[in-house]
Amino acid sequence: MTARLLAILRAVSFVALALGLCGIVFEFAGYSAPEMFHSIADGAFTSPNALMKSLRWALPLVITAAGVLVCFRCGYFNVGAQGQFYLGAIGAATAVELLNGAPALVVVPVAMLAGMLAGALWAAWPGILRLRYGTDEVITTLMGNFMAGLLLVYVTSGPLKDPSGTGQVTASRPVASAYRIATSVGVSPTVIVLSLLVLVLVWLLVNRTAYGVLSSLAGRNAVMIAWQGARLSRLGLSAFLISGALAGLAGSIELLGPNGRLVSGFLPGHGFTAILIALVAGLSVAGAAIVSLFFGGLAAASLYLPVIAGLPAAAIDVINAAIALFITARSWLLPDFIKRRLPARRTQS
Template sequence: MSATLTILLRTAIFILVALALCGLIFQAAGYSALDMFASILDGAFLRKGGLSQCLRWALPLFITATGIVLSFRCGFFNIGAQGQFYMGAIAATAMASWLNGMPAAVLVPVSILSGMAGGALWALWPGILRFRWGTDEVITTLMGNFIAGLILVYVTTGPLKDPSGSGQQSSSKPLAAAYRISNSMGLSPTIIAISLVVGIGMWLLINRTAFGVLGGLAGRNPEMLRWQGAKMWKFGLASFMVSGALAGLAGAIEVFGPNGRLVGGFLPTHGFTAVLIALVANLSITGTAVAALFFGGLASAALYLPIMAGLPSAAIDIINAAIALFITAKSRMIDRMFSARGKTP
């Protein structure tokens, strides 16, 4: 069995076990597990327009998660995707505001590139702290999320505030229709094309380049990388910046796509869900695509749980937490099962 198929099977087993556990918990709490599963399937895939809504949530998650895959494979635990996502959205909005009135063919790509730069720079300083002073990147990137969230509140209530807003929610001025890359549904050929380019590019980078091979070696055995004459800090900073740039790209897509403006505190769990997707996929780009579709489906189904199963939409968070529990536990029983059959990648 191929390594990719093995990873997908492992991922499916973990997800099924987590769903079964959640079903038992909800059943014991007085809800119907069958209704829960039916509402997830219907809300994510079976209803009219369900697949489009699933892709609306899955594609930005996929873009962010591919960067996390690279960072984790290189042995650096960038948990700051949420902050990098926010900083990318802020940078893209600021550039769009500055270039307002320019042709869309100029403003849109320049603003999106600015969003990638914003995310990359927000990922750079934890990398510098890690290699210059040995600071734990888990702590710095995690704290960076909170700082970026506060910066988002500041700019949407200050420099980028929409003066005509109602005051109920802080936001920037809405983008002109000519600058949008999708409608409020959040799915368009442009976003699909960007996602495909990112997915193919990251797969080639990880699997078909010296950087990808040596980066994987850095994550497994840093000493071996040093024996090859490579500089660990170069791989580290590069992986941080690529990871941040892709999170920033996802933030820019949200601004120019479904949101149409920068909104204070939007999608507060995006980065953390992307980290979970990367872990569920066992740091595989192919697995990340499948996992992103699954989690995009869960996000799409969240609106249907209260209606069809009587469950609060927060039940999706419980399912995500259960999946995270099983993925991080790394079941030795399942590993031995694959190993005994000679299927371990």
């Protein structure tokens, strides 16, 4: 517990450093740092309905981040959450299109299952290449993101194209209101319950099952696990499938919830933000829930930055990049005497 608390405190300190650095950069760029922080706080926490706006972005993020951390804990750096998210949305949209007219009690669960299956399959092929041929999963999953983005453009301008569209933006037909699980606000009892259910199940998986223990040990010392007779290929492929399925679930929720249709290139930073959440949370499920709310607040605050601080909404991307820089570079930012006290975490090469 103490080690976990120290990890969270370290992550919080690096996030604070990143925010401070961004404040200095924006101040030198001619913007007001105090107004920037005020707009972030106002958009994320203090404005009317701020919590609802933060939850709108946090709920799908925490589902994807939960899947990402399962793969990371097993020692595989799956950076393909964005592509798996897109495939989940495509799978759900296809199911809705094929079952159009059926009862909602049939269509909604089937669409979510289709999204999870599509996301899992999109994560499976990089996993198989990694486990069978030693292919670098960072490269293959990153390539998968671009391929999924192109596939999204294809289906929204071809098989699933909305014939009544203007042509300015390629999109699918709107999901019928009977099949929607949330309005454009993005927060509903169904979405909240699904998010909490995912968090509970993933927490139980990584903390209370033999699979969770073995996969975490594999991420630290794969050779030792192999000596114990565990099948690393089975552990690794399961991690990829779980990660992809949860990203696909988030994509199906986005389709059936706030988005209501497929749009080419929607939420382009979702998967990468989920990866950042998993890293900031120290691969902790409970930490991911808290960090997701923070990043959801940052996304909500992007609407306030141009109004209050005069900053473009893309400033949130700069802040996210600064946080990613500090989190990933913490190994050389920490003094040597502190690093010697931190538990080493090795991943399988």
